[in-house]
Amino acid sequence: DSGVTQTPKHLITATGQRVTLRCSPRSGDLSVYWYQQSLDQGLQFLIQYYNGEERAKGNILERFSAQQFPDLHSELNLSSLELGDSALYFCASSVLAGVGADTQYFGPGTRLTVL
C-alpha cells in the first residue's frame, strides 16, 4: 500500500460525458502527479501540482483539467469524453516540488471505460 488513494476504482461512461477522478496523496506529500496509461501509449505524464499550484504540464488535452485543493487532494476532470480516453489513470505523490525530482508513490489507479 503506497498510501495514495484514488477513487473511483472503475468508471464506465458514455462518449461526450464529463467525469471527475479523485486522488489523496500520502500524508506529508505536497506534490501530486497525474498519468494516463493506455495499451498503445504506455504511461504518459499529464500534469503536476505542488501545494495547490500547477508545476508542470505534459501531454494533457485541453478537454482535461486538474486542480489541487488546500487539503492537498487533487481532482482530474475529463470532459467531452471520447472512446480513446479509455485508459488507466494514475495519481502519484511525492515530497519535493521539483518536477519528477524524487520518488513518486503511485495510487491504485482509476480504470475509465468510455462506451
Add this chain to the structure above:
Amino acid sequence: LAKTTQPISMDSYEGQEVNITCSHNNIATNDYITWYQQFPSQGPRFIIQGYKTKVTNEVASLFIPADRKSSTLSLPRVSLSDTAVYYCLVVATGGGADGLTFGKGTHLIIQP
C-alpha cells in the same frame, strides 16, 4: 533530455538471476538512475536508485559503470511474482521532464 533505451521484453525462469540493461548515453553530471516496477493494473512502484558503482537493497541491485552511460538492474533468484514491467528513468537533481518519462519499459516474463 537523457533519453533511455531498454529492451521491450525479456523472459527467464524461476530461480535465475535476471539482468535488465538500460542505456542513457546523454546522462548529465547531476542525473541519477531510478527503476520502477509495475504489475498489471497497478501503479508503478519504486525499486532502486543510484548514481554510480553499485547499489543493493532487499529487492534488487543496480550496477552503474564509471561512464554512467548505462545501468543494469539485477534481480536475484526471480520468482513468478517478478513478472512485471520494469522502467528505467534518469532523474535530474532538482527535477526535470526526464523524471516523468516512463516510456514503454521492459516486460519481464518469468516462467516456471
